Amino acid sequence: MNNLEALYRQVIMDHYKNPRNKGLVNDEKYKTVHIKNPSCGDDITIQSLIDNGSIKDVRHEGTGCSICCSSASVLSETLIGKTVVEANQITQTYLNMLSNKEYDEEVELEDAIAYQGVRKFPARVKCASISWKAFEETLKEE
């Protein structure tokens, strides 16, 4: 179980137990996206606040496994303060990394790089992707 242990030992347990930026805000300036995986019960809501081309704030709330919940927290910490262009680039890189597609290793993923280990557990890739996909939706123009 070395792979699994490594996976949990890194940032996942830290963010699972002490999530950053958790809790939604009631503010129209935030864009909110809710994604649910009905087969496993993961249920995540992501909010992003964009101002002048950069990510001012990211909030998250939801229920799910440790990989799902921690990745929402890591996402928020990684992306707050980035420009929209950078945030998009990091999100694409992260999602490509998880799904074993080619990705730009030069892009700095910060703590999110820990989820590289999830690739060894293909059945869990969805858990690690769901909040990032929700975030990606918040960036889309209406």
Place this chain on the structure above:
Amino acid sequence: MDVKMIKKDFPVLNDNSLVYLDTAASSLKPIQVANKVNEYYLESGVNVHRGVYNLSYKTTELYENSRQIIADFIGAKFEEVIFTRGASASLNLVASSYGMDNIVEGDEIIVSELEHHSSVLPWMNVAKKKKAKLVYVPLTSEGRITVENFKKVITKKTKVVALNYVSNVMGYIAPVKEIIKIAHDFGAVVSVDAAQAVPHKAVDVKELDCDFLSFSAHKMCGPSGIGILYGKLDLLNNMEPIEFGGDMNDNVDLFEVSYKDSPYRFETGTPPIAQVIGFGEAVKYLENIGLDNILEHEFMLKEYVVNKMKQIKGITIYNESSDTGIIAFNIDGVHPHDAVTYFDGDNISMRAGHHCAQLIIKWLKVPATLRASFYLYNTIEDCDKFIESVKKARDFFTEVGF
């Protein structure tokens, strides 16, 4: 019952390290069934019912012989056995045809929180469209359907009762025979979801006196993509088809058509021929072992595992008194999806999630559960490996800080 010999019939279990505990989702397939399916593809491959040449005639015989095998297996008449895509399609057929044509505003349809989505949702749809009322049987503190609680909800307004025979999460056997008798006294029709029952226990539709009964091949050693709807013949022959096309009609005119009698009026298009032939073989395989023996074996394994699990701290079992081989449980404080990855690492295949039964998961007030389900090919060694893995998993998650 010689489980060591049975195991040899399942080529996937040649990998001795694999512990397969997800039969409630799909059972493994024995070589006899795979060979039979292959035999059709390699030695025939032609259509049924249509060809007047010898090969098609022989294949049609083989295909219809499967229907007879399955009819005999559940105590039905040949004409009462309809081939569908699976139990979900069967349950939907009853609701879409019988339900839509017979339910009117104000009628009541009895279901339960113990239902699989495929049992309850077709009737929720009928209830919404017809302004009928969905009524839930109150479950006992254990989560069971009882005759006593059923009596509390049946009324003269009840037109349909749609209940499971064996719960896919809790493994309880519902007292459907008694429920059917009471329902009939009130003039209601009963549709039984037997997807988790027919693979595990002897079922006789005439003895139950059910009006409809649905099940799938893939949970009982047969191919995927094929299932059965049993219905009483007088009901079936008065029901409208829900799919129209080739092979289900008698005479077609410009503006009128007449339909064949059951089962063909519900079977349009080229059927899944290989699957039907394989299904017949699966039934023969199970009959040969004996359904009573299978239930006894899986229940023995379940008792063995539950007794050991009860001694492990930090484990919650939701259905200790399960009547079949199904155990629903969680490692305290650990999301089942985290846990199931651990078991996967030990090559133990198990289900984690809602099990397509969100109502009972909500009733249990948990986000999701783990589910281990035992069948004829599982051994005491499988149980021991599983219990060992449960202990290790609990320790692992405690240690990393859950």
